[in-house]
Amino acid sequence: MSANGDSAPTTVPGATKPIDIQVRVPTHERLMSIDKGMAPSSPTLPSPTIRRNKSDGKLMAQDIKEARVRVIYTGGTIGMMRNERNVLAPIPNALVRSIRKYPNIHDEEYALRRFGASASMAPLVLPFVQGMDRRVLYQVTEYTPLLDSSNMTMHDWARIANDIQQSYEFFDGFVVLHGTDTLSYTASALSFMLENLGKTVIITGSQIPIFETRTDGKDNFTSALIIAGNYVIPEVCIFFGHKLMRGNRTVKVSSNSLDAFDSPNVPPLARIGIDVNVDYRLIFRPCSIERFCVHLNLDENVGLLRIFPSISLSTFRAFLAPPIRGVVLQSFGSGNIPSNRRDLIEELQAAADRGVIIINCTQCPNGSVAEIYDTGKVLCDLGVIPGYDMTPEAALSKLAYVIGKEEWSLDVKKQMMQSNLRGELTSVTAPKMEDYDLVDAVARSLHLSSPQELDQLGATLFPAMINGAVAEGDLKKINNLKAYGADLSGTNHDQRTALHLACQLGNVEIVKYLLHNGVSVHVRDRYDRTPLLEAVSTDSHEIIQLLINCGAHLTGSSRAVGEQLCAAAARGSLTRLKSYQYAGADLSQPDPSGRTVLHVAALHGFPEVVEYVLPYFESASEKDLLGLSALNYAERGGHAALVDLLKAAGCEA
Numbered sequence: 288m289s290a291n292g293d294s295a296p297t298t299v300p301g302a303t304k305p306i307d308i309q310v311r312v313p314t315h316e317r318l319m320s321i322d323k324g325m326a327p328s329s330p331t332l333p334s335p336t337i338r339r340n341k342s343d344g345k346l347m348a349q350d351i352k353e354a355r356v357r358v359i360y361t362g363g364t365i366g367m368m369r370n371e372r373n374v375l376a377p378i379p380n381a382l383v384r385s386i387r388k389y390p391n392i393h394d395e396e397y398a399l400r401r402f403g404a405s406a407s408m409a410p411l412v413l414p415f416v417q418g419m420d421r422r423v424l425y426q427v428t429e430y431t432p433l434l435d436s437s438n439m440t441m442h443d444w445a446r447i448a449n450d451i452q453q454s455y456e457f458f459d460g461f462v463v464l465h466g467t468d469t470l471s472y473t474a475s476a477l478s479f480m481l482e483n484l485g486k487t488v489i490i491t492g493s494q495i496p497i498f499e500t501r502t503d504g505k506d507n508f509t510s511a512l513i514i515a516g517n518y519v520i521p522e523v524c525i526f527f528g529h530k531l532m533r534g535n536r537t538v539k540v541s542s543n544s545l546d547a548f549d550s551p552n553v554p555p556l557a558r559i560g561i562d563v564n565v566d567y568r569l570i571f572r573p574c575s576i577e578r579f580c581v582h583l584n585l586d587e588n589v590g591l592l593r594i595f596p597s598i599s600l601s602t603f604r605a606f607l608a609p610p611i612r613g614v615v616l617q618s619f620g621s622g623n624i625p626s627n628r629r630d631l632i633e634e635l636q637a638a639a640d641r642g643v644i645i646i647n648c649t650q651c652p653n654g655s656v657a658e659i660y661d662t663g664k665v666l667c668d669l670g671v672i673p674g675y676d677m678t679p680e681a682a683l684s685k686l687a688y689v690i691g692k693e694e695w696s697l698d699v700k701k702q703m704m705q706s707n708l709r710g711e712l713t714s715v716t717a718p719k720m721e722d723y724d725l726v727d728a729v730a731r732s733l734h735l736s737s738p739q740e741l742d743q744l745g746a747t748l749f750p751a752m753i754n755g756a757v758a759e760g761d762l763k764k765i766n767n768l769k770a771y772g773a774d775l776s777g778t779n780h781d782q783r784t785a786l787h788l789a790c791q792l793g794n795v796e797i798v799k800y801l802l803h804n805g806v807s808v809h810v811r812d813r814y815d816r817t818p819l820l821e822a823v824s825t826d827s828h829e830i831i832q833l834l835i836n837c838g839a840h841l842t843g844s845s846r847a848v849g850e851q852l853c854a855a856a857a858r859g860s861l862t863r864l865k866s867y868q869y870a871g872a873d874l875s876q877p878d879p880s881g882r883t884v885l886h887v888a889a890l891h892g893f894p895e896v897v898e899y900v901l902p903y904f905e906s907a908s909e910k911d912l913l914g915l916s917a918l919n920y921a922e923r924g925g926h927a928a929l930v931d932l933l934k935a936a937g938c939e940a
C-alpha cells in the first residue's frame with residue numbers, strides 16, 4: 288500500500304483532520320497573521336528585558352527574542368488518565384487545558400502582556416529559561432483521535448510529516464508528543480520522510496501522565512520545547528530521560544523506567560543536566576543544496592523476520608510470500624543464520640530473485656553485522672544487504688520509505704538501503720581524524736589537558752579560525768580546519784556561523800562548500816539576521832538562489848520587510864528590490880504606514896522602479912494611511928513622466 292497514494296497530496300487519506308486548538312482563537316490568528324510566520328527581526332534587547340507599550344502596557348513583540356514551536360500532540364501516556372475500566376487511555380482536550388494551569392510550562396503573565404486580555408486563548412508561552420536566548424511560544428495541535436502509540440500506523444506517520452510540511456516556514460522547531468511504545472518507529476520513519484530537514488524536530492512523551500504529581504512528562508516536554516526553540520539541530524530527535532538522541536538510532540529499552548530509550552550505537556546528541564550540552568560534532572546535517580520536502584508514500588509490505596533456532600520452513604516461507612516486498616532479517620550475533628539449513632537458504636534465494644529486498648540486521652541491541660563467520664557470509668552470497676548497526680525500527684521504516692520511492696529502480700533501492708541517508712547506520716569504521724591536532728598544540732602550551740578543557744578551547748578557537756579563512760576566501764584552509772576537527776557549523780560570540788560571513792562577503796564558492804557540509808541556513812545571529820538576510824544586504828543574487836534552494840526563507844515581520852523594500856525604493860535601488868524578490872518577499876508588501884515601493888518610487892521619481900514593480904500590484908491605486916496613492920506622490924514630487932506612466936497603468940489619485 289502507499290501511505291497516501293502515488294503523488295504527494297496535502298491530506299492523508301484515512302486520516303482525520305487534526306483539530307488545531309489554536310486556529311479557532313482570535314489571538315492566535317493575530318500571532319500568525321501579524322508576523323506571517325516570521326520571527327521578530329529588529330535588533331532585540333537582551334533577554335529577559337521586556338519593554339511595554341506605553342499606551343496599553345502590552346509587551347512589544349520586537350523587544351523580545353522569541354521562537355515559535357509547533358507541538359503536534361498525537362497521544363500517549365503523557366496525556367492519559369485512568370478510565371472507567373481503571374486503565375490508562377488518552378483524554379481529548381485535557382492536556383492543553385491543564386498545561387495552561389502549570390506556571391512552569393505556561394507563563395500566563397507574559398501571555399497576558401504580550402497578547403492581551405484574551406490570553407486564556409492565546410498561544411502558550413514557556414516561562415523564561417536561564418541561559419536560553421529565546422522565549423518559546425508554542426501552539427498545540429491535538430489529533431483526533433488521540434492514540435495509544437500501539438494503535439498507530441504508517442498513515443499516522445504520514446499525517447505528522449504532512450503537518451510539519453504544511454507549517455514548516457511558520458515555526459522555528461517542532462515537538463511531537465507521542466506514546467512511547469512505537470515512538471522509535473515513528474522517529475525513524477520521520478527521519479527518512481522529512482527530506483533535507485533544516486529545523487529541529489523532537490519527539491517525546493512520558494511514562495507517567497503529565498497530570499500526576501510525580502511525572503516525567505513535564506520535564507520531557509519542557510526540555511523538548513527549550514531545545515526546539517533555541518537550537519538548530521536539523522534532525523528528527525527523541526528527547527527522553529535527560530538525553531536528546533538521534534531518533535533513528537533509538538530503541539525502547541524499558542517499559543517502566545523513566546529512562547525508557549537508549550541509543551546503543553551512537554552517543555546522545557545532547558545531554559541535559561544543569562546545562563544543555565550539545566555535541567555539535569555528532570549532528571547529522573543534510574549536505575545537499577535542496578529544499579525541505581516530505582516523502583509520504585510508504586510501502587506497508589515490509590516486515591521483521593526474527594530468526595530463532597529450529598524455525599520451521601513453513602513459517603519462514605509464509606513470511607516471505609507475496610505481497611511482501613522488503614524484509615528485515617534479524618539474525619544472530621554479527622549477522623549469522625543457520626547456514627546448514629538449505630531449505631531456508633533456498634527460500635531466501637527465491638525471495639531475492641522475486642525482487643524482495645532483504646536486509647540483514649543483528650538481534651543484538653548493540654553492535655553491527657559484519658562478515659566474520661561462515662554462517663554470515665552465506666547471506667552476502669545470496670545478495671542479502673548488510674544493515675550494519677541499524678536498529679530494527681530504523682531498518683523497517685527505511686525499507687517502507689525506500690520501496691515507496693517509485694522513481695528509484697530496484698538497484699538504486701538496494702544501494703540506498705546500505706547507504707547512510709540520515710545517520711541511521713555506520714557502514715565503515717570512520718577513519719581516525721587528526722582531531723584537535725591544532726587545538727592540542729595550543730592546549731599543550733597552555734597546560735590544558737582534560738577533555739572538557741580541550742572541547743572548550745576548540746569551541747573558542749575554531750569559529751575564529753574558520754571565519755578568518757572565510758574572510759580570506761581560503762577554501763583549502765577551511766577544509767584543513769575541518770580535518771582538524773573543527774565544527775563548520777560552530778557559532779561565534781555573536782551567534783554567527785561561517786555561512787553568515789560567507790554570504791555577507793558574497794563568496795559563492797565558500798557558500799556552496801558550507802552548504803554541502805551541512806551548515807544550516809536557519810541559524811539566526813544575535814541580531815536575528817539569517818544568512819539569507821546577509822545575502823540580500825549585499826545583493827548576492829546567486830547566493831540568494833542557493834540559499835532558497837536549500838530551504839531558506841525570510842524571517843522577521845512582513846511589515847519590517849515592507850520597510851526595507853520602501854527604503855530600497857527611496858534609493859531607486861532596483862537591485863535591492865530584486866534581492867528581496869528572489870528571497871521570497873512580496874514586492875507589494877506595505878510598510879507600517881501603508882506605503883509601498885510604488886508610493887516611494889513615485890515620490891522620489893524612479894520610473895524604472897515603478898515600471899518594474901507595477902506588475903506585482905493588484906491595484907496601482909492603493910492608498911497609504913494618509914489616503915495618498917502613488918499618483919498623488921508622483922504629482923507632489925513633480926515627476927510629470929511618472930504621472931503619465933501611472934495614469935497609463937490605471938492608477939487613480
Ligand SMILES: NC(=O)C[C@H](N)C(=O)O
Pocket residue numbers: 362363364365434435436437465466467468469492493494495
Ligand atoms: N508510555 C507510553 O506512552 C505507553 C503507551 N502505551 C503509548 O505508547 O501510547
